[in-house]
Amino acid sequence: MERLTGRDPSLLRRINSTVVLRALRAEARGAAPTLTDLVRATELSRPTVEGVVEQLIGAGLVEEAGEEPGGEGGGARRGRPARRFRFRAEAGHLLGIEIGPHRIAAVLADLTGRFTGTVSHEVDEKATADERLERARGTVAELLRRTEVQRSNLRAVGVGTPGIVEADGTVRLGTALPGWTGLPLGERLRRSFRCPVLVENDANAGVLAERWKGAATGSQDVVMVLVGLSPGAGSLIGGRLHRGFGGAAGEIGALHLLGREATPEHLLSTTDEPLHPLDEAAVARVFSLARQGDARARAAMDRFMQRLVHDVAALVLALDPELVVVGGWASGLDDVLEPLRQELERYCLRPPRVALSVLGEAAVATGALRLALDHVENELGLGEQQVSQ
Template sequence: MVLRALRSAGELGESPSVAELAAVTGLSRPTVEQVVESLLGAGYAAVAGGAARAPRVGRPARRFRFRAEAGHLLGVEIGALRVTVLVADLAGRRVGSAVRTVAADAPAEERLALVAGAARTALMASGVPPDGVRAVGVGSPGIMAADGSVRLCAALPGWTGLPLGERLGSALGAPVLVENDANAAAVGERWRGAAAGCDDVVMVLAGLSPGAGSLIGGRVHRGFGGAAGEIGALHLLGRGAAPERLLSPDGDRPLAALDEAAVGRVLERARGGEARAGAAVQRYVERLTHDVTALVLALDPELVVVGGWASGLEGVAGPLARELSRYCLRTPRVAVSELGAEAIATGALRLALDRVEAEMFAVRAPAGG
């Protein structure tokens, strides 16, 4: 409670005294003094310079600040074509980043080495020593097990069965939390994006192989086996065309399954009024509506956020909302991701911060306070 108050004050640029912390928390002054001493010893708090705000007789009260620099976090996205690493302090403020491209067919060992290298680069550029990392969050395609291993992943070669958390934990020297990429994106959008303030959210990673993550009551919904939201194969139920064919203006020549630039060009041409591209986007929106409707009918979210790696997705949100209104008993709001290409890494960063906050806030007030 005291640490939360101290950190909140820091976000406002304030350094409270013991008396002010006691007033905010409702704890007694002796109790707050004991907790503050514990926080000073643990390195989460420091004495701030400056006297009390109002003139007073005697020695000015000591003021304290939250030490956001006491540790750092990494948020990592591992994708088919790139790796993104974000660095933040204990207040969640970003202090650095690194992005690396990778071949779609890169073996698992090469991809893991790229992640470790990008993390080292980001830390060095941020002035953060490797042993200053308190936790790492990772967003990756696939179905994840509770122990951080990959149960199933068709998108990345050699990923199925990989002990991802264990391997990255050894490489980075910190606890690693592994999450499905769409789930991580949902967390990121709720923290700092389009879903801020929403507890019931469906996050759609639109693309040639769409996936979805969902929040119910503000918490990630993974399902019994971690496979909730895997909507990419729903078209097989109706034996419909695959997305790479639907989005192809040429019809008979499907797009390459991971060709981001090609998808972006189709969306741009559709916005420019080209009829064939517009028809391709409409076919894709109808397919995406089929996928998203299944989740909306089952979960009744307040908001559907459309994101993913293709540029130009703002042209998809409106048509998707109109199509959903035709099939859903209650049509949710539809918004485009505000975090864009960093949604997954941002959500992974939030997961790492959650882990560290649980440790920090375990410093409790003594009994009787």
Template structure:
């Protein structure tokens, strides 16, 4: 279903979603006349957005020469989601058609001090493009996910991971560094948006995305949009501690996280004991959130999403008991796994630069394929 209303937007969406089409097929798909489609295709070719498809076409039903087919050049530009919320950087790269053409979940260490060299971020993205056999010059938009509270002006009003970034215009610094538009956003906002668009909560009218380590943080999604609140602090329950350990940007908190992660992964009596302790402490904060917003679905994200099969059966009855309910809220693990934040970054990048790249303000965000697919650049490299 095409969402654009202008002839240019409809023609672009129609060819982008079909990938390859004839003039007649595009006219039928868009409801535009053939002369209008022909004129627009000429414009798109001049702009480098479209070329002639060289793959063999099926024979014409009339026995004549097959109609010329046009291909949307999805590889012309790429957008990136860069996740700095965990110990190691994660990245996802998408082409103009929404194909995820590369991911890296085990990048270099995320910055944790103000003295960290930001060029390391650019180098990581450059290596990801090289690994995907993509020219870095096609990078057209980037969203960087950070822990903390990001205000409406893009500045971090609270930056627990890198305290020196607080009240600094990081988006402008990174835009200059990367040479393309860069957006900085809270990691939970992006993850919640990705799960609502592509993952576990895409069919829920209201959902709550939970992240827990030292405290419970959450984001409420209503009608597909993440609610951040007037001061962009909705869901930041910093006072309700869950895991012992400081909330700082040095090695302290991550040492606690890694130890807890290892205990849960190992299972056994020790892992079960930690799971019981975590869910006991989570139940108070989660119960308060559920009483306030009463969502259709709760999604457990972050690293704890790996252990949803263990934690969810414990958490559901504890939340119900906390609220004195006769039913249990549906709680599930995240569907996108550790890619949820970086995929949310890809979506935000399309929101930020997608229309400008196609020179059409009404073109919708493409359908994102959550898992990497082979790209034309790899096939013909």
């Protein structure tokens, strides 16, 4: 392995470039800074800053901005006005895609993470893998067409989907979608793009989104549960995503296999027939009937909540998170929040805060976008800023 030292000129150039680029990016929504401003912000020498800025201009990431109107104090200027520079947020775009049982969603952002467009479409839960992927491609094409962004302008694509996802984007196990187990999803999607494509489990994407723009902003240790008949969870430990050795961390939906006889589909059934695992409308009807006082629905909901509490408590006891965020189809149901909070207080040594997802159904696509943004920030040397902005 090549040894880098503090005297390595290429390393010093990368460090200086990162420092200047961060300062410019931090001012992306404010007044365009001058060289003097950048020298003050970076504590680098003026010749160094000037050289880095010229390199960034050559790379298309920075451009010289116009003179600020009015100038300082609004008086007449003497001599040549100071040059000002701005980070070109439009120099590239980032794409986040959700591929789920019932919907395909895509969201587009510039290089600062500012949303510039979104499109979503329903998809049949019985759609084959090829049909679902074609629906995803069509949704992306529609979004790019609406926003007038060229596909070649994309710098990275993030994807969130159910299942255990390996590092190369292959779905090792995905029971929620037909034909998903063993699907080389990353490879299939990379054929449609000229940029990196990063595939992640949907709950993992969701917890990234909630920390970036949702209920977990500012929190370092978070568990997000996507509630469903087979719930899944994404976890942040010290602000970093915890995937586990093979990407299977948080698959709490499998706990019912540990000697329990009733499957989740039977727990929420108000008849002798199990619910379909992907029938969210049927689940919503059970909760609605329970709120209206239906005895069988209330009993079914209580059974399901008790199982959910046990599943979540297992994660809470193992990880000791500051916060548990509830998302998925239950993200808008207070019926889930309060019982879960009360039961976790009974079972856990240090009960965490419990909150509903702020982002709701947008969480997975938003988290997928965050994956793409993280990739580009790391590529540009901006990774330390990440979600805290």
